[in-house]
Amino acid sequence: MARGRPRNFDVDEALDAALALFWRHGYEGTSLSALTDVMGINMPSLYAAFGNKEALFRKALDRYLQQPASYFTTALEEPTARRVTEKLFQGAIDMVMNPRHPDGCLLVQGGLATGPLADWVRKELGLLRTAAEAALRSRYQQAIAERDLSKRVDAAKLARYIVTVLWGLSVQRAGGATRAQLKEVSQLAMRAWPD
């Protein structure tokens, strides 16, 4: 099987390098020549392996959700709504401060405002942020059903508030905030917790 010349680079390693670049500079701020430099391959190899810039970004986005942003779905498995939320903040701060990859959250840094040709990036990232909010809302609804949270709590509002702070933390980190500062913000944010 796999006859023909084998590639002499690792696809996942190259994808990680591309992810880091998109993460740091956004979709539009990342040029293909910068990508090939960082990935250690040349353009035809990139196109053969990933399609084009858009397809490469989508694959990097998938990888982002499965690897560095997996803290989100992991946090949802905590036993109580409060601990879910605390773990969410902790995980977000850990990711955002991790020196092994760029600052902030790719869903925010990747492209909040884009040129007309990259409008799909803005929309796609918006959908993913909305999906995260929806997942958290479901988890809170479950907590209400389990009598973990009071049924007077509005799960949708609470989830929207929490993710708003999360996106805000990403912006703060892009501005150079320290781990201690982000921690303090998350602790203050938790003072709004119901009951």
Place this chain on the structure above:
Amino acid sequence: MARGRPRNFDVDEALDAALALFWRHGYEGTSLSALTDVMGINMPSLYAAFGNKEALFRKALDRYLQQPASYFTTALEEPTARRVTEKLFQGAIDMVMNPRHPDGCLLVQGGLATGPLADWVRKELGLLRTAAEAALRSRYQQAIAERDLSKRVDAAKLARYIVTVLWGLSVQRAGGATRAQLKEVSQLAMRAWPD
């Protein structure tokens, strides 16, 4: 006075048009040809009146701070720290939802992640966000000195938390949140208010 051919466009109107474009598409997502189209002038006129793209962006940024973002400094004049904060949220939501100009806050949308050539935009916007945080911190410190806020309150932490929510609101609006939703988020955020 003013001899020579007069310009046949209004500088401030053109600047407003440029501001709207930068606001919507970010610095890098806005091309000079798109700018000249929207401003109704051609390139040499733009260069004669504003310098270059960077200088134009800086002037648009100044205008942004003086016109649509003036709600921030206005809010600081409210009599109590709590009312300052409430007015801040109200003003931010009003601006972010205003159909007369693009969604979100230019300090966030303008360029959170940029290509290497536009790194100064990222830094500049970060400095302005930090300046906003510092202004709010000073106001809270004043409130503590006036016995309006308890002296057990940490003005720096509180200011950082509030602006974190503000930047989060900008991200949420970019994702299509409604005015009612943003209002609910700000009300929940105020539940963390000290005392």
Place this chain on the structure above:
DNA sequence: ATTATACTGTAGCAAGCGATAAAAAAAGGG
């Protein structure tokens, strides 16, 4: 060994980018 297959390297495409040179046009001062 030969052949088919798939990857790599060089070189270059059209299009758009930010920015400008040179000439024509419109005003005021003499």
Place this chain on the structure above:
DNA sequence: CCCTTTTTTTATCGCTTGCTACAGTATAAT
């Protein structure tokens, strides 16, 4: 009216962008 000054117009400049054709090279199957 002419001359100076400033603007607008037209036509580009050199460079980078995302992308690809072509030739060369390395492997597996036959």
